[in-house]
Amino acid sequence: MASRMLARQSLLTISRHSQTPIPRRAMGAQASPSLHDQGLPEYEGPLMKTTIPGPKSQVLTKELGEIQNSVAVQFFCDYTASRGNYLVDVDGNRMLDLYMQISSLPLGYNHPALLRTLQDPANLATFANRPALGALPPHDLPQLLHKSLVSVAPTGLRQVQTMACGSCSNENAFKAIFIWYRNKQRGGAKPTTEELRTSMINQSPGCPELSILSFMGSFHGRTIGCLATTHSKAIHKLDIPSLDWPIAPFPRLQYPLEEHSRENASEEARCLAEVEDLIQKFARKGRPVAGVVVEPIQAEGGDNHASDDFFRKLRALTAKHGAAFLCDEVQTGAGTTGLFWAHEHWGLENPPDVVTFSKKMLTGGFYYKDELRTELPYRIYNTWMGEPSKTLMLAEVLKVVRAERLLDNVQHAGSVLLRGLTDLQNEFPNILSRARGRGTFCAIDIRDEDTRNKAVLLARNKGVVLGGCGDMSIRFRPSLIFTEIHANIFLNIFRDVVSTLK
C-alpha cells in the first residue's frame, strides 16, 4: 500500500557494539536546507538564560494552580517563538526538543507548510465550522480522507474512522471488535429481543461478557475501557473501577540482543504460551477474548521491544482463536520508526485487523478490515467523530513527508542517534544500558529512577527537552524533521550530563 512508498529503504541495522572512541561530535553543516527552505531558518542550537522552570514559568504555574492541578507542568512555553526542533519557553530559554509534546508534533514547531494551510482563506470555513461529521460531513470529506488517511493506510486495511483523540480511538476500536465478534457469534441473525432489552440495563447477553487481552506494561489510554488494558503505572489506575480482562506478560528482553538470542527467544515463547493459555482460560470462564491489543513498542511502559517474530506469532495466535488483532500505533505510527507504521517492520502476511492512531497523525482514529465494518448506523458514532481541520492539516504533513523524504531522514537520524547512544553506553557502562530503538523511536536506560529523573532535569537546564518512560528509561520522540545535526547536538550535551552523574 501507499504507506510503504514513503520509505525508500528498509530499517538500517544498527550495530549495538560500536567500539570506536567518542570524539566531540562535529555539528557539520547547518540543518539540511531541504527541511527548512520555506520559512524562517531554524535556530542554531540551544540557548539558556535561566534554570528551568524560570521565574515567569514559576509565577504562571502558581497562577494556573489556583484553578487546576498543575503539578505535572514542566514550564510555560512561547509557541510563537518556537521553531522547528526548538522549543522556546516563556523566560526566553531555547531548547532542542526530543520529546515534542509527548511525541505528538510531526513537523516540529511552526512548520511553514502548516502556517500556510492555516492562513489560506480557502480553509477558513473548515476551521470555523466543526461539523457533526457522521451526519453532515463537508463536501470535500471523501477527497480529504483520500489525500490524508487513505494515502497512508496500512496494507489490507481499507476502512478508516476518525476520532478526536487516542483514547477515543482505542475505545471505539474495542467496540468495533466486540460488535464484530458478536455478529460472528450470531451468524448473521438479528439481535434477539432479550439482547436488546438486557443491553439497556448493562446485562448479558445484550452487554456480553467479552474481553480484550492486553499486556503487562502496556499503555492504551486512560478512559475506563482503555484503562482496563493499560498496565504501565499504578498512579494511572489506582481507585478506578475496572473490568476483569486477561493480562499477559510482555517479553522482557535482555540486552545486548545479540548475546541473548536464546534467552530472549525462550522469553518470547513463554509469553506467547501465556497468551494462548489466557485465551483458553477466559473462554472457559465465559468471558471470551474478542481481541488482543498491543503496542508495537511499549512506550509509556518503558520502551519495551519484542522481536518481529514474536509479533508474527502473536498475530497467528489471535487468528487461530478468532480474536481480532489490534495494533495500537498511537505513539509508534506516522513514520517515527522509519516506516510509516511500526507493524510494517514485522512482514505480516495477515495484517492486523485494526490499527489505531493519534498524536503525530493530528487526528485520532482507526483503520480496520472490511469484515469489521458495522453495517448499521450509530454503532460507532458520536457528535464530532474527529475534525476535518485536523485531517486537512494531516494532508499537509504528509505532503511534506513525501516531498522531503522524511522517512529516510528518520532512518538516518535514528541510526546516528542510536549509534551515539550505544557509544555513550559503552563509555559509561555503569550508568547507561539497553540503548535500543527503531528509527528515531529510541530509548536508553539510566541506573535507577532517581538518576534518570536527575538526568532529565540536568539535560533540560543544558537546553534539551527529554521524556522518561518506565522506571528508569529515557525515551526519544523527536519530530520527523530531527536530523543528524540535531542528534549530534543532543549527544554532546547528553555526554556532558552523563559525565556529571558518575
Add this chain to the structure above:
Amino acid sequence: MASRMLARQSLLTISRHSQTPIPRRAMGAQASPSLHDQGLPEYEGPLMKTTIPGPKSQVLTKELGEIQNSVAVQFFCDYTASRGNYLVDVDGNRMLDLYMQISSLPLGYNHPALLRTLQDPANLATFANRPALGALPPHDLPQLLHKSLVSVAPTGLRQVQTMACGSCSNENAFKAIFIWYRNKQRGGAKPTTEELRTSMINQSPGCPELSILSFMGSFHGRTIGCLATTHSKAIHKLDIPSLDWPIAPFPRLQYPLEEHSRENASEEARCLAEVEDLIQKFARKGRPVAGVVVEPIQAEGGDNHASDDFFRKLRALTAKHGAAFLCDEVQTGAGTTGLFWAHEHWGLENPPDVVTFSKKMLTGGFYYKDELRTELPYRIYNTWMGEPSKTLMLAEVLKVVRAERLLDNVQHAGSVLLRGLTDLQNEFPNILSRARGRGTFCAIDIRDEDTRNKAVLLARNKGVVLGGCGDMSIRFRPSLIFTEIHANIFLNIFRDVVSTLK
C-alpha cells in the same frame, strides 16, 4: 458567579395553553442587526433546489461509503456558503438549521467574530502548535482560561479541567469522583502496597468495586465507562461489555404539567425513593455509589424534563449518602436554556460537585469543587487535555454572548418558539403533544416514531433541519443567534408539514 450576570431576566414562564387562533406568522423585520452587524448579512430564508439528499450528496455518500460506514450521513454540506442560522448543502439547498450540528455550534455558521479570530496573525501559533497541555502549557493559558471557562464557571465550582470531547469529559469526571471517594475512605492515608499492586491487574482494592448511578433514558457518551451510564437506545449499547452499576428510573411527567401536578409530584417521589433504595442496595452488595450523574434535561433520550424540586431533592439525597452529584451539561450548557447552565434554574443551595461540558463550549471539560481536586500529578491526565485553540475560540464566543445579550435573545426566541409549538399542538391535538422546553431547548412529540421520522424528512425538504430524540420527539437545538424571526419562519413551515400529516 459570572455566569449569572450573562442573563438579565429569569426564565419566562410560558403558557402551555394559549387559545389564540393561529394566523400566518408575520416574519417581521429582518433578523436583529445587532446579531449580524459584523459580516455578511444572513440569508432571508430557506431556498430549496432539490429534494434532500440531492444528486451531489448522493454521489458523495456512495464515495464515502467505500471507506467507512456512511449510513447516518444526511447530506453533504457547503460550509463556506453556510451563514448564521442557515446551512447550505453541496447541491445549493439552503436550510434554516434548528439542529446545529447536534447542538454544537453556539453562533451558527461562519460567525464574523470567529472568522476574525482565525485570521488574526497573533493567534497563528495557537492553532499551529497543539501542546501537551498538562506538561507544557502556552504562556497565556491562565489568562485564556480566565477569559473563557472561568468567566462562566457555575457558582461554587472554582476548578476546571479541559478535555477533548464530551465522552472524555464524563470519563474523567467519573475518575475524579472515584479518586475523591477513595481518598475520603482512606481518610488521608496513602494508598497501601496492596492497592497499588492490585490496581495494575484490574483487581480490588486497587481498582475498587465502586459505581456511578445513572438514570434510564440518559445519554452520557459512548466510551465504555460513559456507556455504562447511557440508557437511551439499545443500538448504542448492544454487544459492548459493561459494568454492573445502578440505574434508576427518571420521572415520566404527564403533560400539560398544570393539569397533572399531583401525579407528577408522586412520580418524582417514586424515582427519588428508587435512587435512595439503589444507593443502599449497592452499598450492601459491596459496590457503593460514588457519584450520581444526571442531565438537567434528558436530551438524546427524548427531551425528558423533571421539576426543579426533583433536582433539588436529588442533590440533597446524594449529599446525604456521600455521593458526588455530577450534572452532565454537555447538551444543556452554554446558554441554550436561557441561563448559561441549565442547573442554575434549580436554585440549588449546595451546587453540583462536578459539571461536565462540551458541544457549544467548543472544548470539552469539567468544572469541579475544590474538594474533588486531586493533589498528585497524572491522576487526571492525557497527551492533549483539550486544546488551547478551542478555548481561544470559546473566549470569542463568550464576548459575543455578552455584547449581544444572547441569553436574553435565547429567552425571548425560546418563548416565541414554545408558544408557537403549543399553539400548533392545540391546532393538531391528534398529531402533536407535550410541547416543552426551556429557552430554545424545546421539544414536541409527534404521534409515533414513523410519523416523527416522516415529519423530519418533510421539514428538511421544505428547508428546515431538525433532529429527533427518544422514540417520537423532535428536539430543537438552534444556536444562540436564533431569533424570533427564525422561530416564525420555522413555525410557518412546520405548520405546513404537520398539516400534511393529518
